[in-house]
Structure formats: structure tokens, C-alpha cells
Amino acid sequence: DSGVTQTPKHLITATGQRVTLRCSPRSGDLSVYWYQQSLDQGLQFLIQYYNGEERAKGNILERFSAQQFPDLHSELNLSSLELGDSALYFCASSVEIHSTGNTIYFGEGSWLTVV
Amino acid sequence: AQKITQTQPGMFVQEKEAVTLDCTYDTSDPSYGLFWYKQPSSGEMIFLIYQGSYDQQNATEGRYSLNFQKARKSANLVISASQLGDSAMYFCAMREDSGNTGKLIFGQGTTLQVKP
Numbered sequence: 001d002s003g004v005t006q007t008p009k010h011l012i013t014a015t016g017q018r019v020t021l022r023c024s025p026r027s028g029d030l031s032v033y034w035y036q037q038s039l040d041q042g043l044q045f046l047i048q049y050y051n052g053e054e055r056a057k058g059n060i061l062e063r064f065s066a067q068q069f070p071d072l073h074s075e076l077n078l079s080s081l082e083l084g085d086s087a088l089y090f091c092a093s094s095v096e097i098h099s100t101g102n103t104i105y106f107g108e109g110s111w112l113t114v115v
Numbered sequence: 116a117q118k119i120t121q122t123q124p125g126m127f128v129q130e131k132e133a134v135t136l137d138c139t140y141d142t143s144d145p146s147y148g149l150f151w152y153k154q155p156s157s158g159e160m161i162f163l164i165y166q167g168s169y170d171q172q173n174a175t176e177g178r179y180s181l182n183f184q185k186a187r188k189s190a191n192l193v194i195s196a197s198q199l200g201d202s203a204m205y206f207c208a209m210r211e212d213s214g215n216t217g218k219l220i221f222g223q224g225t226t227l228q229v230k231p
Contacts, residue, residue, distance in 0.1 A: 002162070031217055043206065043221040056216035088158055094217050104150065104210075104217060106160035 003027065004107035006091050012113045018079040021110045023091030025072055031055070031094045032074040033104065034066055038087040049074055050096075081114045088112075117142050119209050121222035128197045129230050135182070136192040136225045138207030146212035149190040150219065151181065154204040163205075166190060197229045 003026035013019055025032050034046040036059075045058035049068035060066075063081075068074040078085060092106045118141040128134035140149065151163040166174045166181045174181045182191040194201055204226050208219040 002159075033218065035219075042223055043208075045218045045220070048216055048218055056214070056218050058218060090160055092160075092219075096217075103162060103165055104219060105162055106152070108157075108159040111158065 002105040002107060004091055004093050004105050006089075006107035006110050008110055009108065010111045010113075012115060013081060015081055015083060015114055017081050017114075018077065019081065019112065021076040021078070021089050021091075021112075023074045023076070023093075023107060025074070025091075025093030026105055029093035029095050029105075030072065031096065032068050032072070033092040033094075034060075034074070034076050035090040035092065035106075036087045037090060037109070038084075041087075043090075046076070078112070083114050086112055086114045117144075117209065117211055117220050119207050119220055119222035121207055121225050123225045124223070125226040125228070127228050127230055128194075128201075130199060131196055133193060133195045134197055134227065136194070136205050136207075136227065138190045138192065138222060140188050140190060140207075140209050142188075142209065142211055144211040144213045148210040148212070149181070149183070150208040150210070151179070151190075151192045152206045152208065153201075154206065154224070156203070160206075164192065194227075199229050199231060202227060202229045 005024040030051045033048045046060040048056040066076045088109045094104045120139045147168045149166045153161045164176045180193045204224045207222045
């Protein structure tokens, strides 16, 4: 158990719909990351938050948005869903932004299927 | 440009034998971190081992060791005494420190199958 909690674990939804994925980081971790894993794209970094503020942005679509709340949990919102958004979405967390020796732990992922 | 390359899409190893999974990286950043993760068929991403670019010694964590060759830009994972439970996908990843973020760049992964 990494200590990173993601909900829901599985989600099936229709095209055009909107979903919210939730992540609770490890106790004490201030950084939260979101990654997408798909068969064709592999593991792609989406976005990072540090202590409530956006820190880095990767290949995140405009239809997707995220935020980190004062209690440090984070949500990834996916809207106007398309079939190609079907993927495994990971949340990860770390203590700081990137300090040397900083280990990054992943949650179990949220499987999203768009039909 | 930062890049991680895992050239072995799939590998087989006999139970109880050692196996090396290859990883090469490309970066111009003098400070970086290298990670290995295991992804079983159930999907979760399990942290295995970490090596910092300035670490003098190769990292070890139980049966896992990282063969870090900085000049060759390689960070191979060595699993000793393979077990059936080691069958999984293995990802090598890199974090560059100059960008002051913790984002990881992942390789394409290597599927390892341990034979009884």
C-alpha cells in the first residue's frame, strides 16, 4: 500500500459526459501529480500541484482540469469525454517539489472506460 | 531532449535466476533522478528503487539493484533470485531537477515473465 488513495477504481461512462477522479496523497506529501496511461501513448504526465498551486503542466487536454484543495487532496476533472480518453489515470504524490532523493509514490489508479 | 529508452519489450527469466532490465536515458541536466516501477497485471504502479545522479554508490533495495553507469547514461535494473510474483511490466523513469518540478518521464516498459 503506497498510501496514495484514488477513487473511483473503475468508471464506465458515455461519450460527452464529465467525470471527476479523486486523489488523497500520502500523509505529509505536498505534491500531487496526475498521469494518464493508455495503450498507444504509454505513461504521460498531465499536471502537478504543490501545496495547492499548479506547478507543472504536461500533455493535458483543455477538456481536462485539475485542482488541489487546502486539505491537499486533488481532483482531476475530465469533460466532453471521447472514446480516446479511455485510460488508466494515476495520481502520485511526493513530499516536496523535487528534492534529491524524493521518492514519488503512485496510487492504484482509476480505470476510465468511455463507451 | 529528455528521453527514456527501454529496448526490451519483453523478457523471460527462469525462477531463482537473476535478470537485468535495460534502461538508457538522455538528459543535459546535471542533476536528475532515476526510478524503477513495477506494474503487475492488476494495474497499480509500485515504486521499486531510486538513484540520484550524484549518488556515488548503486542503489539497492532487497532483491533489486540499480546498475548506474553515468557516462553511458544507463540505469539498468537487476532483479536477483527471480520469483513468480516478479512477473509484471517494469518501467524506468527520470526526473530532471532543473525544472524544479517532480514530473517523471517514463520509458515504454519491459514485460517480464518468470518461468517456474
